[in-house]
Amino acid sequence: MGRAGLKRLVIEDYLGLRARIYGGERAILVEVTPPGADPQERLAELAALAWTAGVHVVGTALQRRDRPDPATYIGKGKVAEVLELARRHGADTLIFGVELSPAQARNLEEFTGLKIIDRSQLILDIFALHAGTKEAALAVELAQLQYLLPRLRGWGKALSDPGGIVGTMGPGETRLEQSRRAIRRRIQALERELKEAARAREIRRAKRRRFGPPEVALVGYTNSGKSTLFNALTRGGALVADQLFATLDTKVRRTLLPDGRMALVTDTVGFIRDLPPQLIPAFHATLEAVREADLLLFVIDAASPAASLQLAVVRHVVFTQILKPEDPRPPVVYVLNKLDLLTTPEAWRRAETLLGEAQPGILLSAKTGENVDELRKLMAELLPHKAPALTRYH
Numbered sequence: 031m032g033r034a035g036l037k038r039l040v041i042e043d044y045l046g047l048r049a050r051i052y053g054g055e056r057a058i059l060v061e062v063t064p065p066g067a068d069p070q071e072r073l074a075e076l077a078a079l080a081w082t083a084g085v086h087v088v089g090t091a092l093q094r095r096d097r098p099d100p101a102t103y104i105g106k107g108k109v110a111e112v113l114e115l116a117r118r119h120g121a122d123t124l125i126f127g128v129e130l131s132p133a134q135a136r137n138l139e140e141f142t143g144l145k146i147i148d149r150s151q152l153i154l155d156i157f158a159l160h161a162g163t164k165e166a167a168l169a170v171e172l173a174q175l176q177y178l179l180p181r182l183r184g185w186g187k188a189l190s191d192p193g194g195i196v197g198t199m200g201p202g203e204t205r206l207e208q209s210r211r212a213i214r215r216r217i218q219a220l221e222r223e224l225k226e227a228a229r230a231r232e233i234r235r236a237k238r239r240r241f242g243p244p245e246v247a248l249v250g251y252t253n254s255g256k257s258t259l260f261n262a263l264t265r266g267g268a269l270v271a272d273q274l275f276a277t278l279d280t281k282v283r284r285t286l287l288p289d290g291r292m293a294l295v296t297d298t299v300g301f302i303r304d305l306p307p308q309l310i311p312a313f314h315a316t317l318e319a320v321r322e323a324d325l326l327l328f329v330i331d332a333a334s335p336a337a338s339l340q341l342a343v344v345r346h347v348v349f350t351q352i353l354k355p356e357d358p359r360p361p362v363v364y365v366l367n368k369l370d371l372l373t374t375p376e377a378w379r380r381a382e383t384l385l386g387e388a389q390p391g392i393l394l395s396a397k398t399g400e401n402v403d404e405l406r407k408l409m410a411e412l413l414p415h416k417a418p419a420l421t422r423y424h
């Protein structure tokens with residue numbers, strides 16, 4: 031089956047009909063919190079994700095739960111309650127703040143007759159919406175297909191019926207098997223293409239690292255203000271938006287440090303808790319930028335009540351998932367951003383406590399520019415001096 035054929039199948043049986051966000055849905059958010067987690071914070075993040083995807087949220091439901099119900103995640107009683115809520119508000123979609131197993135999604139769909147979206151699918155759809163370059167689009171398509179493969183059976187009975195097209199299938203092969211095979215082939219092709227792109231980037235980077243200025247990578251939770259800071263440091267024209275995952279490609283620009291040195295600054299893709307694992311390859315360029323940085327700026331939204339949680343996610347991802355034990359550990363500056371939004375004594379106290387734990391750190395506003403020059407000074411202090419390229423040849 032060619033690309034067009036696969037597209038048609040995918041569109042008919044999965045992406046086009048059921049489990050995908052197109053914007054304009056009327057949805058109930060269903061958030062399930064394990065003991066110890068703050069349900070309101072999780073719900074707020076889920077709402078921001080839904081908003082970014084263009085969904086109209088008409089109601090919310092919360093459940094505290096330790097272990098998911100194997101059949102429906104939230105249990106039958108709660109399903110009935112949510113369904114009633116959906117009917118009352120004329121909702122056509124349920125968005126779950128957790129990852130559902132393929133069977134749970136299928137059961138929920140059958141019980142409710144509504145479109146079922148889980149948190150991973152929601153994030154995947156936002157990535158698909160925001161992919162602006164060819165490489166980002168390929169990485170997102172790969173992630174979508176990997177997510178789709180184990181769920182294929184669930185969406186539409188048509189797929190598991192033996193197909194009627196003579197000569198296109200081996201004996202006994204069902205349309206389901208046929209589509210699975212086509213998807214696997216497409217996955218392999220995408221992996222090859224992405225490997226090529228990574229190799230080309232690697233060659234460019236190797237040259238730059240040998241001869242170029244020191245490198246600084248901006249990392250942080252999504253919506254923390256990385257692109258805004260990138261622009262403040264470089265006048266770089268990166269897209270700034272009050273959306274999650276506005277940036278899906280790394281961007282590199284120069285900046286001038288107060289000691290007269292030039293540095294390269296990289297804007298990267300934001301992190302989020304429990305990122306769908308299929309999306310890790312989409313972060314390839316970000317991972318490289320972090321691994322090869324001479325200095326990391328951890329950007330934190332100091333005005334968010336979830337700031338310390340978000341910082342914990344970023345630290346975890348960078349220090350346990352991105353940097354390998356053998357990688358050198360670059361120095362870190364903790365940038366507590368959105369200083370201009372700290373308008374209550376409580377917000378100040380929280381930010382100051384955080385600053386006490388995140389050192390060396392600085393409070394600034396990327397938006398107003400307050401303290402950005404202080405950050406430049408810190409960067410100049412902490413960036414290692416690279417030997418000028420030519421001295422290598424003497």
Ligand SMILES: Nc1nc2c(ncn2[C@@H]2O[C@H](COP(=O)(O)OP(=O)(O)OP(=O)(O)O)[C@@H](O)[C@H]2O)c(=O)[nH]1
Binds near residue numbers: 252257273275
């Ligand atoms: N008030 C205030 N808003 C800020 C500040 N920095 C960023 N913002 C706002 O925060 C939102 C997110 O900013 P971005 O720079 O796009 O954040 P990001 O970290 O690049 O986000 P992603 O690319 O989506 O991961 C935008 O609405 C910005 O205008 C700041 O210092 N103060």
Ligand SMILES: [Mg+2]
Binds near residue numbers: 256258269298
């Ligand atoms: Mg950004």
